Amino acid sequence: MKTEIKIGVFGDRKGDKTKIRLRKLRSLLYADRPVCCACGCEMPRHRRGGLCEDCERESLKLGADICNKCGRMIANEAEYCDTCKSRERAYRRARSCFVYDGKIRKLVHKLKFGGKRYLAAFFAEAIADRYLDCDYDCDCIVAVPLSAKRKLWRGYDQAELIAEELSAQLRLPLISGALVKVKDNKMQARLGLKEREENVRGVYELTDAAPFKGKRVLVIDDVLTTGATLGEVSKVIYKARARSVDCLTYASTRSLAPTENILDEEDYNEDEMV
Numbered sequence: 001m002k003t004e005i006k007i008g009v010f011g012d013r014k015g016d017k018t019k020i021r022l023r024k025l026r027s028l029l030y031a032d033r034p035v036c037c038a039c040g041c042e043m044p045r046h047r048r049g050g051l052c053e054d055c056e057r058e059s060l061k062l063g064a065d066i067c068n069k070c071g072r073m074i075a076n077e078a079e080y081c082d083t084c085k086s087r088e089r090a091y092r093r094a095r096s097c098f099v100y101d102g103k104i105r106k107l108v109h110k111l112k113f114g115g116k117r118y119l120a121a122f123f124a125e126a127i128a129d130r131y132l133d134c135d136y137d138c139d140c141i142v143a144v145p146l147s148a149k150r151k152l153w154r155g156y157d158q159a160e161l162i163a164e165e166l167s168a169q170l171r172l173p174l175i176s177g178a179l180v181k182v183k184d185n186k187m188q189a190r191l192g193l194k195e196r197e198e199n200v201r202g203v204y205e206l207t208d209a210a211p212f213k214g215k216r217v218l219v220i221d222d223v224l225t226t227g228a229t230l231g232e233v234s235k236v237i238y239k240a241r242a243r244s245v246d247c248l249t250y251a252s253t254r255s256l257a258p259t260e261n262i263l264d265e266e267d268y269n270e271d272e273m274v
């Protein structure tokens with residue numbers, strides 16, 4: 001019995017030592033090796049945007065086949081989507097990196113409702129690349145703000161986090177605190193097109209117009225759905241006599257049906273996450 005235990009102990013110790021050596025070797029080989037934000041697999045250091053090759057391939061990257069105005073994916077070869085054909089949006093153009101679907105949708109939820117702030121840096125990398133792709137040329141960045149109440153409740157403002165990272169990456173100044181959300185409106189997610197426009201009217205204000213005057217402004221948000229929010233924000237910024245207002249978001253929805261694109265806390269499910 002005693003011998004058996006000894007053999008066991010020695011055997012385990014030997015095994016443990018081997019395991020430790022392997023772990024050390026592995027940590028030397030893979031020290032700080034980044035992992036994919038969506039699936040958790042290890043990936044090469046040079047990859048930008050936090051997604052491995054497979055996850056990026058599975059996600060719908062936006063480039064061609066988009067609406068010239070709002071940048072959302074369109075199935076036909078039309079120049080503008082149905083929303084932009086029928087509605088005026090104050091911004092000059094909006095563009096996004098991905099279609100808001102699948103893994104991208106989950107990542108947005110993780111940042112927005114799941115407290116995963118580190119994702120902001122990866123979203124900013126993707127947005128910075130998109131900025132260069134679509135030949136934007138802006139003087140400054142501003143984020144679509146949350147109301148003070150909601151920011152306090154959530155602990156952070158996800159669009160502001162992305163904008164901070166983007167500002168560092170593109171070396172463009174970030175205008176902070178000059179654009180505020182003064183009213184907490186209903187969540188946009190469950191509203192129709194017209195209701196969304198009414199819902200955002202008058203909720204954004206400028207506390208200081210000076211930083212926008214004569215500037216080519218880049219507005220940042222996480223998701224564009226119908227463009228109503230970004231349109232309202234752009235309208236407010238134009239009132240400060242900005243030279244132009246362009247928008248960039250990490251993702252944009254592909255359909256008009258708001259119920260297909262739900263984006264609120266009730267739908268956030270931690271179990272869905274990798």
Ligand SMILES: [Zn+2]
Nearest residue numbers: 036039052055
């Ligand atoms: Zn992956």
Ligand SMILES: [Zn+2]
Nearest residue numbers: 067070081084
């Ligand atoms: Zn459009």
